[in-house]
Amino acid sequence: xxxxxxxxxxxxxxxxxxxxxxxxxxxxxxxxxxxxxxxxxxxxxxxxxxxxxxxxxxxxxxxxxxxxxxxxxxxxxxxxxxxxxxxxxxxxxxxxxxxxxxxxxxxxxxxxxxxxxxxxxxxxxxxxxxxxxxxxxxxxxxxxxxxxxxxxxxxxxxxxxxxxxxxxxxxxxxxxxxxxxxxxxxxxxxxxxxxxxxxxxxxxxxxxxxxxxxxxxxxxxxxxxxxx
Amino acid sequence: xxxxxxxxxxxxxxxxxxxxxxxxxxxxxxxxxxxxxxxxxxxxxxxxxxxxxxxxxxxxxxxxxxxxxxxxxxxxxxxxxxxxxxxxxxx
Numbered sequence: 149x150x151x152x153x154x155x156x157x158x159x160x161x162x163x164x165x166x167x168x169x170x171x172x173x174x175x176x177x178x179x180x181x182x183x184x185x186x187x188x189x190x191x192x193x194x195x196x197x198x199x200x201x202x203x204x205x206x207x208x209x210x211x212x213x214x215x216x217x218x219x220x221x222x223x224x225x226x227x228x229x230x231x232x233x234x235x236x237x238x239x240x241x242x243x244x245x246x247x248x249x250x251x252x253x254x255x256x257x258x259x260x261x262x263x264x265x266x267x268x269x270x271x272x273x274x275x276x277x278x279x280x281x282x283x284x285x286x287x288x289x290x291x292x293x294x295x296x297x298x299x300x301x302x303x304x305x306x307x308x309x310x311x312x313x314x315x316x317x318x319x320x321x322x323x324x325x326x327x328x329x330x331x332x333x334x335x336x337x338x339x340x341x342x343x344x345x346x347x348x349x350x351x352x353x354x355x356x357x358x359x360x361x362x363x364x365x366x367x368x369x370x371x372x373x374x375x376x
Numbered sequence: 377x378x379x380x381x382x383x384x385x386x387x388x389x390x391x392x393x394x395x396x397x398x399x400x401x402x403x404x405x406x407x408x409x410x411x412x413x414x415x416x417x418x419x420x421x422x423x424x425x426x427x428x429x430x431x432x433x434x435x436x437x438x439x440x441x442x443x444x445x446x447x448x449x450x451x452x453x454x455x456x457x458x459x460x461x462x463x464x465x466x467x
Contacts, residue, residue, distance in 0.1 A: 151454045217426070307442055315443030322450065353436040356429070
């Protein structure tokens with residue numbers, strides 16, 4: 149029983165270890181990229197379109213609407229980043245149905261990397277919409293005394309994003325592994341279904357929280373402009 | 377009781393206590409959150425999409441502290457750094 153997929157090592161080349169986390173991340177990447185390329189090879193904007201294009205459009209429009217409801221009024225610039233986050237986490241969550249699949253988000257490395265992506269994305273989007281001065285000024289709001297708390301808040305919410313996703317995925321895998329040694333047939337299946345649900349909910353939560361943080365980082369200018 | 381036994385006993389006992397105490401607070405908080413959400417849904421059913429989404433985000437944040445406690449318990453049992461140190465270095 150392993151705590152994270154980092155411990156399953158398939159090959160080793162000097163210092164570089166090919167562990168299960170890397171392997172399954174690459175597999176998910178290949179599946180998503182090849183699938184998307186296959187579906188969008190012949191896009192049609194008419195009334196007749198393939199089923200897969202319909203599915204992709206539903207997903208893209210759904211994510212776009214959710215981002216818009218969270219507070220980013222024009223969701224288009226943020227859609228690639230947030231959509232990729234949600235798609236990757238959703239495919240990883242659904243992949244637990246495939247036997248032998250170890251979710252790479254069950255390793256703190258993957259979730260920490262994703263949380264760091266969000267940590268970097270918030271200033272990038274903030275500076276893109278408000279300029280460097282405007283974005284840095286947002287750390288001094290509501291009063292300059294709050295500056296250390298805002299900084300600590302940035303770090304702690306990144307950490308919370310990483311540990312929340314890691315804990316949920318790791319606990320799902322571990323509960324199934326433990327139950328397999330106790331009551332082999334019924335309860336592991338029930339817990340796998342529960343793990344599927346929590347995987348998808350956590351994918352949604354991660355994306356929505358990333359959208360909320362980006363909205364908080366880009367918000368201030370919009371209210372100032374609308375007041376002016 | 378030598379060092380390794382002491383570390384094992386304390387780790388196991390604390391792991392159990394961590395999860396048991398750590399899940400009480402979030403469970404009560406989540407209960408209150410869902411109760412308030414249900415009241416708001418009853419008062420304003422047409423805002424149900426916003427309320428439901430906010431409820432799920434809030435539940436995930438409350439759940440985080442329970443997850444932290446679970447992760448600590450798992451680390452204590454399966455990846456205990458003091459255990460490895462004492463096994464390697466000798467009691």
